[in-house]
Amino acid sequence: MERELLIECQRNSRSAQRKVYEKMAGRLHSVCRRYLKNDEDIEEVLADAFYKIFTNITQLRNLDTFEGWAKKIAVNECLQKLRAAKAQFVSMDDSFAESSGTLSESISFEKDILSLLNFLPEGCRAIFNLFAIEGYPHKEIATMLSISEGTSKSQLNFARKKLQELLVNQNI
Template sequence: MKVIDLHSDEKNLIKEAAANNRHAQQRLYSKHSGKMLGVCRQYIKDLHLAEDVMITAFMKVFANLKNFEHKGSFEGWIRRIMVNECISYLRVQKKVGFLEDEYYKEESFNNIESNLSVDDIQSLIDSLPEGYKMVFNLYCIEGYKHQEIAKMLDISEGTSKSQLSHARKMLQEQVNKLKNYENGTE
């Protein structure tokens, strides 16, 4: 039985791509673009704009490959660049506003058993105000802590917590409306 070192193969591919080997860059792009488009789509409603941001972010990935230290996941490194590019895009477009709300109420939310599809859930998230959506995605999807989010978005930690609380409440209300509509009680 022959054992293939896949990690070494990816390391060599990254090294070749960092040396501007277009074929290696294309292979990295092909391997990661589907998942990274999904990341960008979490932040940017319009699929075509999300794709544009993803392509711009991949240009940054290729320009900075020599800085990747092979500590941790390569996919995680790319994902961080994608998220940062989405945030930059939304800032430039002035589509994100944060209500400075240091006071928030920690609320418990019911686990929702629903027949919602992934597209339905994405649609609900897309309907959130941009600030709520960004903090929700960074915290719930990407796994950042409020302190990290505050630093990334140049807001206070309390504002990050408040935005998340408001986003969760709004999503809960939307899901309840959908459930009532499906049950014919609205």
């Protein structure tokens, strides 16, 4: 991200904010899609994230970290949405209930994997994203989601097993 553009955002320039939004919206939308299924929820979270980004950008001391900082805000907004909706974590004894719809065989491997995440329950999906994609340790995930560290580990294990099953069943 261009340093001058971010400085203008810190000065509350609406045109600079629009440019930053246009450059970052797609990336942050992709981040939100990994946590949330519903397009309305994603748009709501994205709007909240950009509001926080633009109202708190003056607190950002190192503008070189802007993109990571903005991504972290988006992830935290997604987690807040999941907590508010009381995302359900699955019991290891529960049978796996798939989402409605079919998986597309014609999309790329990466998109296949990301689309498979939509077939996981919200709680599992959030933990998988935080651990495997974002790189958070289980202790921090447990704190972020107000669950035990053991629950974080078991949900990750469940998500991995289900993703493997889906991969085998879809011949990906």
